[in-house]
Amino acid sequence: MRQLELYNSLNRKKEIFTPINEGHIGLYVCGPTVYSNVHLGNCRTFVSFDVIYRHLTYLGYKVRYVRNITDVGHLEGDADSGAEDKISKKARLEQLEPMEIVQTYTNGFHQIMDILNAKRPNIEPRATGHIVEQIEMVQEILDNGYAYEKNGSVYFDTLKLAQSGKGYGKLSGRVIEDLISESRDNLKNQSEKNHPSDFAIWIKAAPEHIMRWNSPWSVGFPGWHLECSVMSTKYLGKTFDIHGGGNDLKFPHHENEIAQNVGSCDCQPANYWLHTNMLLMNGKKMSKSDNNSITPQELFTGESEHTSKAYSPMVVRFFMLQSHYRSTLDLTDEGLIAAEKGYKRLMEAFKNLNGLTATATSSDSDLEKEIITLIEATHADMNDDFNTPKALARLFELVNKINGLKDGHLDIAHVSTSALDGLKSLFNDYIFDVFGLLDSTSDSGNGNGVLDGLMSLIIDIRKSARENKDWGTSDKIRDSLNELKIQLKDGKDGTSWTAD
Template sequence: MDPALYTKYPLSVVNSLTRQKELFEPINPPLVGMYLCGPTVYGDPHLGHARSAVNFDVIFRYLAFLGYKVRYVRNVTDVGHLEDEVAGAGEDKVSKKARLEKVEPMEIVQLYTYRYRDALRQLNVLPPSIEPSATGHIIEQIEIIQSILKHGYAYEVNDSIYFDLGKYAQEQEYGQISGKVLEDLQSGSRQTEGLDEKRNPHDFALWKKASPEHIMRWNSPWGEGFPGWHLECTAMSTKYLGETFDIHGGGLDLQFPHHEAEVAQSYGAFHNHPANYWIHHNLITIDGQKMSKSKGNFITLEQLFTGDHSLLVQAYSPATIRFFILQAHYRSPVDFSNEALQAAEKGLTRLLSAQETLGKLDHQPGTLDEKLDKEINQLCERCYREMSDDFNTAKLIAVLFDLGSKINGFYHQQLNLTVISVETFQHLKQTFQDFISGVLGLQAEAGDDTQQKEGLIELLISIRNQARANKDFATSDQIRDQLKELGVQLKDEKSGSTTYSLTN
């Protein structure tokens, strides 16, 4: 049996912890444990969610493609994410939404979890191995708090538990991922209410006592309360991946304070660093600005798919969105614009039609042209190298376009297919297929073809009306009757125009 691809194409990744590109060496190859901080499910999924999921989907796919056996855990945050994290005050995001919509918090969670999954399915994002939720792991979270308390890195005040950053910082360097220094944070932080409970303004809640009106609450050794936001990821990653695992991912905006808190919690509970490689993807901007609720410039995925948003001049298919995201490297910011999306749409079509063309090629061996044969093999080889170099999807796509040119050249007989060897042709076929479909997860749309359908019907109506004008009623009746069989009922209005309705 051939050795796994990962030995042939060793993977290197930029580790946020060291800010350097490092050789990827899993703890127990071929096993790889990967954790991604998923969404807080209290609103419709938007472009930012798509980027996170798509970037890590490709990482997941490529790791598996290389021969790793990946356990990919992507959580759903359904409790504990407060509106005002620093002050430890504010309302839980989920229960606030529930209050506003007058439903149970779990209805909010159910609705938006479903919408999130549905959008990702359309984007051809593979489901993770495990998709745990915070509320399903309250016991695990309590156990971790107990362990942190036992080790002395947390303290109890009025039935709430806070992490003791002061004590932690005496032993460990806090802020390694984000480059932040605790003293700077303290001098720069604003004064807020409700800090009196904490020894240090940046201590964060592990467990909060529930006020009487707080809906989402659980029993604990410290009375009724709810877990802090950062804790769930430590609890669930530990449960499913172990105290130290290979890859921890998330958006750049989660570096601080969320991931710093996770690092601190793991040390407090297990005296371990949770993950060997931290991978952070960059954010999506619109007109150079971050997409955010408060700026009101965010576009939901549904709006993108339907085109129903004032910033959109047309609808964009899920595949286009996926391709648009993957055309940039995951660590670069991506700026949204209609122009860029339209360019992506056309580029994707080009690539996918080359893929289709490849399937039609029939190779007959002839006289070998070593130069071309070698060139094609080298391009195939580069697909692996680019992806193994910190998942460079942008460069991979560039190589695929080059291969696409060759494929078109063969098809239109501008290049002679017989001059490459059988092996090279098979290699080309396999590589092109593997990377476009398997690794990048790009596929032609089955999706929304309403516009096309309408156009086709209108076209048939106008042909039929020409036939009627020519008194060619055999043709006009044939069009009407066969359309009816297909579920399109035509109606000739008194005004002379023709309308139609869909009957199924």
């Protein structure tokens, strides 16, 4: 079988994957900042890494998957000082405790991930749960001479790191001179810094800042980039296998993460860096202000002017699988309609396949050879940097064979029992375990399990919308369920549903 190759953003090329410890993989993915509902673009990133995690597990690796929750330090506009913390700001506007904001949107994030059948990570650490370790890392960086303190804040000395020969800017391909000119305009706000590309690793809290901790330098809070350096080191070791995240995190977040790890222990955090590309809508960047955006909930309920109907979460997941994680994915109504057809066709074929029985103990027919070649090609495509669109295309070539065998165009006598068994395992393993799809096309075999599951998830979404006083979403859910002749009933023990 083809060896697993990954496109390593750090070296800008595909490389054969070699784990640090044979049979084991440490995987760290930057999680959400929980100050608002999860965006569909973020869903795409996390579904991509879910497939990557599932495939690595399928290959037999024991994967420790760590995905953090950012609940402090991520400032407005991704600034590293002089701006308000996103969670503090939301807490101030809503007159809630910051941890209420964090809990609400963490719950919402989990619900959407569950609906999309993305597996939970093995460890989901929070930045506020690791303040002590972050203070320790700031101290290590200071002790090694790669940071300096000014008026209670601590800044990372990027110039010193660059001049030490250890490098700064490799991941994002930026050179320090570019950074100087880019940020010269912003220097007015960054007067504490020795150099414009330096960044804060500890920030002294302004009097109105509510999230604050004692430290040797000031009462303050950690810089946004620090948590990922600290938590990946704590749970996966100083150098681990794979670090992932959205493309938009390459700079400054991941670049600064590398700088911090090099600055504290003189080691590269990850051997392989994987980055997912953007989700577009109708060929353009999603943007609320341009009225070119859709929420996951709107996609599932059909209550958006951008779509003609509701799409099940599994259709959305299938749609995402149709493009490679490093390519942009353009969300369109036509694309979703096509994905719905494709998804149904795949699930039908799976049922047809399970109804087939072969009796030939061996066969040297062309059909037999084609089936075996396609099975091998599917594995090879997934080992080629997780090429889900290519692997799906192979499955659809096999769907044609399966349907031909079912309707008698092709002769089952030309297929051996071992080839048919191989085909059955391939479909079962890839559809459900690797691609993570569920069969939501019918209730057969599942009783009403899938429908019950989906309804309880929809009720959960509505509940959290109501808790957030998002009456628009909660009304939309009720109204569109009514159109499907499903009634919700709110009672003392929660919400129940009935269907006509």
